[in-house]
Amino acid sequence: MRRIGYARVSTIGQTLDMQIQTLNSFECHKVFREKASGADVERVQLRRLIKNLCHGDTVIVTRIDRLARSTFDLFAIVKEIIQKGAQFYSLSEPWADTTTSTGRLMLAVLGGLADVERDLIRTRTAEGRARAVQLGVKMGRPTKIGDIQRQDIIRRRQNGELLKDIAEGFGISVGTVSRITTGADSHKSRDLRKLSLGEKVSS
Template sequence: MYETPLTKPPLGYARVSTAGQTLDAQLEQLRAAGCGRIYQDTASGAWADRKQLMRMVKELEAGDVVTVTRIDRLARSTFDLFAIVKQITDKGAQFRSLAEPWADTATSTGRLMLAVLGGLADVERDLIRTRTAEGRERAKKRGQHMGRPPRLTPTQQAEARERLAAGEAPAEIARSYAVSRMTIARLRS
C-alpha cells in the first residue's frame, strides 16, 4: 500500500472502455485506498480527449496524488502514459498505481521508472513514425492515392480546367459540381 504521508485525500481515476463494463471494482479499490474524489470515464484508452481525465488534470493542484488501480486504466501505450504522467507531475502533483508499486512518482524508483518510460515513449514514437513512412512508401509504389479521395473525377477535373481556361468564374464552376471554390482554384496549379 501507499506509505508516503498525505496531506489531503488522493484523487482517483477509473476508466472502462465500453458502457457494458462496470467501474465497480475500480471504485471499490480506489475508495479503499482513501481517494476522496474519483474521476470516471467510459471511453477507450486510445482516446486522448477523455472528458474526466482532462478535467482532473486541469483541476490538479500541487501536492495532489492521482491514483489508478492499474496503469492500463490511464493509458494504452507507453507514449500516452508518459505524456499523461508528465502533465500530472508538471502540475506539482504525484502519480501512483495500486497494482504496480514501482509506478509511484513520490519515490525515487518511481521517478526513475518515469524517466525510463520517457525513453521508451520516444523509441515507440520513432518506431510508429518509421512504420508509417514505410507503409506510405509501399502504398505509393502500388500506385495508391494518399489522403482524401478527390472530390472530382479526372474527367470532371479536365472539364473544369477547360472552363477555367475559357474564362468562366471559379465560383460558378464550383457550384455546378457542388464543390468549394478552392477545389476549383487548386486545379489551376
C-alpha cells in the same frame, strides 16, 4: 494534499464499481469516472482531472492500463501530471509511484521507452506512406489528435523539434502541426491555445 482517483472502462457491459470501490478504500478525495476506450483520444474526464489538479495532489489508478494504452501515452500523461505539481501512483504496479526515487527512475526509463516507441511509429508511418505512394494510393484524412497529443506536439516544437519529424511521428501533415503550434487550430481548448502561444495556463 489530495488523492484523486481515475477509473475507466471501455467495453459495453463493464462497470466502474470495482475500480471505484478500490479507489474509495484509499480515501480518494474524488474519483473521475470515464467510459471510453484506451484508444479514444478525447477522454473528457481525464482532461478534467488534469485541469483541476493542484500542487501536492496524487493521481491514483487501480492499474496502469486504466490510464494509458501505450508507453508513449503513459509517459505523456504522467509527465503532464508532474508538470502540474502532482504525483502519480498505480495500486497494481507499486513501482509506478513518482513520490519515490525508484518511481522517478522508472519514469525516466519510461521516457526512454516512449522515445523508442515514437521512433518506431515514425519509421512504420514513413514506410507505410512510401508503400502507399508506390501503389498509387491517395492518403486519407489524418488521425484525429486529442488534447494530450496536442500538448505533446506543442512541447516538442517548443523544445526545437522539426515540424517534419513531429508530423511523421503522429502521422499528420506538417500544416496540421504548424496550426497546432501557432494557435491556429480551431479544435483546441483555451488552455491549449495558451500553451501554444507560450502563455501561462492556470491550474
